[in-house]
Amino acid sequence: MTAIKHSLQRDIFTPNDERLLSIVNVCKAGKKKKNCFLCATVTTERPVQVKVVKVKKSDKGDFYKRQMAWELRDLTEVDAKDANKENPEFDLHFEKVYRWVASSTAEKNSFISCIWKLNQRYLRKKVEFVNVSAQLLEESVPSGENQSVAGGDEDALDDYQELNAREEQDIEGMMEVCEYAISNAEAFAEKLSSELQVLDGANIQSIMASEKQVNILMHLLDEALAEVDTIEGKLSSYEEMLQSVKEQMDQISQSNRIIQISSTNNHKLLGEIEFLVNHMDLSKGHIKALQDGDLSSPKGIEACINASEALLQCMNVALRPGHEKLTAVKQQQQLFCELRDTFARRLTNHLNNVFVHQGHDQSSTLAQNTAELTLPKHHPLHRDLLRYAKLMEWLKSTQREKYEGLSRTYVDYMTRLYDREIKDFFEVAKIKMAGTTKEGKNKFGLHGSSGKLTGSTSSLNKLAVQGSNSRRSQSSSLLDMGNMSASDLDVADRTKFDKAETDDTDGAIQTKPSASEHRNSMSNEKDMVRMMMTKIFACIEMELNSLIALGDKIDTFNSLYMLVKMSHHVWTAENVDPASYLSTTLGNVLVTVKRNFDKCIFGQIKQMEEVKISKKSKVGILPFVTSFEEFAELAETIFRNAERRGDLDKAYVKLIRAIFTNVEKVANESQKTPRDVVMMENFHHIFSTLSRLKISCLEAERREAKHKYTDYLQAYVINSLGQPLEKLNHFFEGVEARVAQGVREEEVSYQLAFNKQELRKVIKEYPGKEVKKGLDNLYKKVDKHLCEEESLLQVVWHSMQDEFIRQYKHFEGLIGRCYPGSGITMEFTIQDMLEYFSSIAQSH
Template identity: 30%
Template sequence: MITTTQPVSARIWMVKSEKENSFSKKEHYALRDIRSVDGINPRKPLPDFNLTIKGQLYQLYSNTSEEKEFFIRQLFKFSNDNLPIQKPEFVNVSLPVDTLPSKNGSVNEENFDGDSKTAAELDTNYQPISLKEENDFRHLLEKANLQIGQARQFSSSLNDQLSQLDSANLSSIMENEQNVAELIGLIDTAIELAECVEKQLDVYDTLLSFVRDSVELIEEKDSLRHIEQQNNKKLATELEDFVYQLEMSELNSMQAYHSRIEMLNKITSEFVDRFYAHISTIFGNMDSMLENQHIGEIIMQKHSQRHRALLPFSDLISWLKQTRPNIYKNVLDRYNIEAQKLYKKEFDRFFSELATREASSLTNNNWKNSSNNLINEQNIELIETAVAECRVVVESEQKFCIRFFHLNTDVISQLDSEFNNKNVALKRLSDEQMNQIENSFSKISITKRQRIGILDTIGRFGSLAKSSIKIFAESERKVDLDKWLEKLTIAIIIGIDNAAESPNSKCPASVVRMENFHAFYSILSELKIPCLDARRKEVRQKYQENVTIYVREMLGRPLEKIHNFFERIERLMENGISPQEISYEQQFSRIELKRVTTAYPAKEVKKGLENLYKKIEKHLSSNDSSLLQVVWRQMQEEFLNQVKHYQQLISKCYLGSKIELEVGIEDILQFFSEIAQKH
């Protein structure tokens, strides 16, 4: 605030915010009391700054960085205008700034009653016109034939001329209306282009703002790097001076010094020997430091108590590593030997408990009658328990060894490398095992003549798939497992085909394929593995194709005479004889038709179907009744299609003869149903 009275006085007020956006004056200071203004960081737009008034530091905050800069600029201007001496010091601010214009050494006056006057209103000095302005004025009077005293006439003349010029201007505008419209269009286009340029400039400005921030950050880092280099140089110089001052080359040759050093070395050697003997004894008694554990628990022994007992010697081990590397290596070897004995005993106990638990669980579940799924789940549980317990013990021992023996990262990286090598070897071993399984699935050999039935490879695949999916469901090798499952699926399909074509098989090839593809399709449907959906559809198609082949092979021509009779009729019709002329042929007369149809009474047809059902039961070795039902239903459909075809030919070639087969559609359906229920 600047006073309006003379002499001019500038003050800065501290105000306090009240309710309803009102403020109350708290305290004020003279402008000359301000000692310094600190903008904190000129490169970053921060809203906070510091004022030092009468030796006291005030930390102030503005709403935005722009408000802070405006306040500092105004403070700088007022200081230049009102303080000839004892101006405040401005640090960490963007300078120079524009100063307020001053007139005759005075400042702008501002009252707080709301009334203000401009500089033009305050200036009452008279300024006469120039000589050129006077000559121009007289020239206008002469042109209008008027005198200086005729001001009213001169004003009227000027108004008339102005009206004429306005009329001429309007006429010109009306005449050039089209040009004006074009000009306005060009102006609008120019405005649009200018807006596009402004938008592009805004984009560039945004990009440059990021560049500016990056440059400021680089400058800041570079400044810190220079400071670090200077500090390092100064530190190196100081260390060189200090080491130079510590050099005692002349004192080292003194007899007292040598004798003292020998005595200290002897004491150190004695201490090292005693410490090595003591720590070796402790390592030998590590089994007594373990926590108590109940017999029969399937958990690894906790070694935290042993680790806590040994950790107080960690500093001495570090001292040995630096001063006596050979003794340190001996201590490390001694610990390895004793720890190996301790963990061997513990692992033997742990895996013995696992084996005992596995045997008892199999006995309780009557493993001879239990399913493979239950056994596999129990085995997976035991494996997960063993891996989890061993992992906890190994991680705990590794952390202890790193801390106790002060092992560096090279040793840990070597262990990680060894672990990765073991993983690669294990993956290679798994791939070899899967290759062997794949070969055993695809290369099916039948050594002697026998009924093949359901191949054991199908059941082995189901057990392997279920257990492996449960184990590797969340593993990183899930992708590899999916690939191997697809390979094994293809191998089983190849194995089924090889078994079906074996010369030692007693069953038809279609029966072997039908049974095995049906069983394999059931297992794939039960597993519901997404990566095997395409193979599952392929197996289902092969199963249906072989069912059709088997039905046609077994059913054949149950009404052979009727079939041969109508086959010859179809051959005549293909040669161009119409259906109405067929009955006039002697060998295809109605009498011959009657003789052929009566050759297969209902009793004989039913007996033939019963024999056919028994053959199917004999061929199908599995106890799956669903497959038998599917085959029998397919037989029924095939037989019905043949009978319907014969009836169509009779109605077409022997119209009105009223000759029918001895068995109809209803009879056939009844025969098939009774035979299925009977068996």
């Protein structure tokens, strides 16, 4: 342990100017034993600091390191656990309790003893030692003002008190005077003792000589005490006087505080009175307006509006706590309630009368608008009602039941008015619509001439464009067909139908049922307005559907116009408010129109499938092909810039695919006209129509139609031309067969059946005159097969000319390769052939 102590002193404490006094090897109680050392140290410099330092070996184990330190003045208790038995455990109470187990009881006792001595010597606040043997605690011996540490470990503390600086100087001076102080200590001690006795005697004599001065001093002290008593008496009297003044000042302060409180209360009371007067006072003019104001004149209505708003503000004022208990406030509130009830009753009765009057209004009837056939305008009625908008809002917020009852009255009478006008309007519209055509005829059938549109294409486009562009937002004419007397439904009929527009922006549908229909962001407001309009205009949807059904019955193609118009109206309404009554109603009608449009397309497809052709006459251009052209021309003018173009494109695809299928079906069933001619002519017509109309969604079908037309033209030419030089064809077919069997071309002439003599014999059978005669018969045959409408005769004839020339060149090529140097040629040339074809075409 001495070696460890020496090592710790040298490595840890000397560098820090500390001196190690005691050491104990310990470990923490109750844990895995990791030994460390607790060291008691003091600093070598003044003021002296006493510490308990925890030292631990490093992790590598080759040196010690300082881990923790506590000031001894922070130690409050040392618990040795047992004063009678040997026990290595002890506790040190700093800011918390540290429990240790020493390696031996002797080391623990030595360390505790050292702590006790350091505590006695350096600390004013003594540490409490518990369960410590009395033998370890030595009594301290006082010496002057300091306490010395007696007994104990000599290594821990020295048994002497340190001299202060002055004492050291005095001793050094004394020892310098006595040269023998060091060599003869006894003589020096005797000398000091004799001098001490001399000083003691001198001190006693000095005390006895100063007795007189002490008596004088005591007398002065007595006088001073008497003077102090006098001053204390005066101070007491002064204090009593000040106490009286203090009481008076307290009374004054209390009075001032009461005055301040009173002033504050008065200001607050005045503020409350001003608040009640400013917010709960209704002028006499407002009271008179509420009681007797004229609800018919604009000035009277304005005065009532101002008065009702002022009344509502007074009734809705947020009263402060306690106001409702004031009698004046109660009386004023009662007055407000009476005025509210009185005015609400007057307003309800007046508006009831207004609604009843408007419901029986006959000032603007349908008969007065027969020229344009528009719904009567009710702008004056709307203008009169709008003046009551704010009053209706007031009634809604104050008398909800009266407001709802008034709304029901309005809906009831307006329903009667609009129901009568709308039904009359649609009845006249139906009469005029039905008067323009004969009922019961299929105007766009696929069975005959009745399915054709009359009039030139230019007039059709002109009339249709005028109809499709007439998107009037103001009052528009509805079915202005009174002067139409044609027996058949022609182009003009259809374009007239296009003018059929209900006035949905300035007529009945956009009317404002009441002032409550002002725009309100609240969803329940919109729901209420929508519900009122649903009741008022309950017949609108039914009448529109009836009108649409009549138009569809007259002519199914009318669904095109209706789809475009209704789609535009729905689109316009949805841009304003997708959830509005108008948008919802027109949307429902649009569903019906779309269904009719789909039925129209389905009807056309069904008529295609049911078409029958005559067995005795040539087919020509099929009726449904012509009808599709007419339909497409009409649809393109109607749907130009339309919002529902997609519906037409889908219908186009359905129709064109049905046409393709049924053209092929008819061609297969045809007995008079060759199949290739039916396919060629009709697909040529379809290709021409699609190329002219430039319908983008049918571009693929246009290319397909062109391809089919070209294929069937070529097939017809080949089949119809056949083999005009039949024997020559058979001869060269045999030549080609020999070559295919392996005979060299230049050796074919050595074959008995295909020698030069046989070739000359066959060529002589086809002189130019016979060839021309055969071509003339072929031209007549083709002319019988082709129809005049499509004008494909010259195209087919030119294709046959090209095919004939191709065959001629093929024969010449075989003669040149198989009969070289023979000088054999055809009886006619290519130039002769061109003249034959040209002269035949011109002669017919």
